[in-house]
Amino acid sequence: MMVRKSAGMSDRHRKIMEFLTEFQDEHGYPPSIRQIGESIDVDSTSLVDYYLNQLQEMGYILREKHVSRSIRIVQPMRQKPVRAMTQLFNIPILGPIGASAAPIPMPQSDFSLYDSATKVEIPVSLLGRERQEQLFALEVDGDSMIDAMVNDGDIVILRQAQDAVNGEMVAVWLDSLNATTLKYFYREGKRIRLQPANPTLKPIYIGPEDELRIIGKVVMVIRKVQPLAG
Amino acid sequence: MMVRKSAGMSDRHRKIMEFLTEFQDEHGYPPSIRQIGESIDVDSTSLVDYYLNQLQEMGYILREKHVSRSIRIVQPMRQKPVRAMTQLFNIPILGPIGASAAPIPMPQSDFSLYDSATKVEIPVSLLGRERQEQLFALEVDGDSMIDAMVNDGDIVILRQAQDAVNGEMVAVWLDSLNATTLKYFYREGKRIRLQPANPTLKPIYIGPEDELRIIGKVVMVIRKVQPLAG
DNA sequence: ATAATACACGAACATATGTTCGTTGTCAAG
C-alpha cells in the first residue's frame, strides 16, 4: 500500500491558500490563475490549474467552470477565530472622564469620527434591543465612579441624552464635586435625586438652581482585567 | 442654469447597486458587465459600462481597468450597522455562578459548544492580545461578587486555569463560604491570600488543607445596564 | 529495467469579458 504523496497539503498548496485570502482581502475580488502563478513563481497556467483542482478536491476552495476570478475560499470553521458575518457596531471613544478637571466630551451633533483612532467594536448581539444611534464610549480615568462599581480603566458605553427617566443610570457632571460620576437618576418634584449604586452610600440631591449636566445614559460597562502588581 | 438630470441616483443605479451586493453575497465574487446587464434587462454592454462609470464617479463603486469582475462596492459607512469583516470570537456562557449552591461549571476538555444556545460574541479587538483559547463566560447571579465590583447580571469572561500567578484575578470556589467569588490571587509560602478588590475589605487566607478550586482567570467583565425599578 | 504515477512546463486554443465607436431617440435650452 502506497501513501499518496498528495495526501496532505504541500508547501505550494499552503502558499496558494494564503495568497487567495490575502488577495481577496486586499482587492475585494479573487485573483486570476496567472496572478496566482506569479505569487508562487510558476509561469505555467496549467500547473496552477492542476493545483487548484487539487485544492478543490480537498475541499478548500470552490470554482465555477469558465468563469474568470470565480475562486471562493471555503471557510471550514476551524479552531481559529471565526471570521464571522455578525453585524458589528463601531462606537467612538470620545475621551477619558474621571476625577480630573473638566473635560466634558460632548459628542458632535454630526456623528463623524468613524476612522477615529480610538473606538470599540461591539456586536449588536451584545447591545440587545438598544437603538444603535447616538452611542459613544468613554474611558474611565480614576476611581471617581467606584461607588457605581465602575473601575479605573473601564469603558463605559453611553447613549447621548439631555434628560433621563427615573431609574436610569446616567453620567452627570457635578459642579459641586467638580467631577463626572455615574448615578441612578430620580426626579422628585423640583429636585433631583442621584442615587449611588452602592446602597451604603447616601444620595446626592440637586436643586433647580444647581448646575446639572447629563452627559448620557449608561448602556454598558466593559472591563478588561489585568494582573495587579504587588 | 439647468439642473443636471444625473445629479442623484436613478432607479437603474439603485438596481445595479442592489444586484452588485446581492451577487457578491451569493457567489463570493463580483458579476461581469453582461451579468449586470441581464439583471436590469439591458443588452448593451456599453450602456452598463456607462452606468458603472457614473456609479464610480459618484463614489459608490471601484473598478480596475481591464480586469474582469473587479467591481468593488465602497462601503459608505452609513448610519446603519456595518456588516463588518472584523474577527469575532464566540465564547460560550457555561452557566450562572453566584451565592447559590454549588453549580461549578467545569468546561469540557473538548471545546464543543459552537452553536450553544447561550454565548457572547466578542470582537478580537476587545480581547487584545489575550490568547483566544480556553475562554468561557459565566453570568453572575447574585451579589456575592459585589466587592470585586461585579454586579448581579454581569457577564464575566474567564480563561480556564487550575493555577494562577500572583496578582491575577481569579474565580474561586470557596468551601468555607459555599460560594464562588472573584478575588486577587497571591501565593504566600504555604498559604494563599485572596484579596478582595475593595481595599476596605479584609483578605481571606487559605491553608494547604482547605479546599480551593480555581475556576479560571478573569479576563473581562461586561455589564449591560438597565433602568432600575423604584 | 520497465511501467506507472505524480509533478512540471509551455504553447495553442476558445471564450469570457471589458472597451471603443458610430448611430439613434429624447428633451430642454437658445
Added chain:
DNA sequence: CTTGACAACGAACATATGTTCGTGTATTAT
C-alpha cells in the same frame, strides 16, 4: 428649428483568462 447634452443601442474590437494538449522529468512500485 437647431443645438447640445443625456440616455440608449448594437456591433466590432482587443485582451484577459480559463482550458486543453503534447511533452518532459522525477520518483516509486513491480
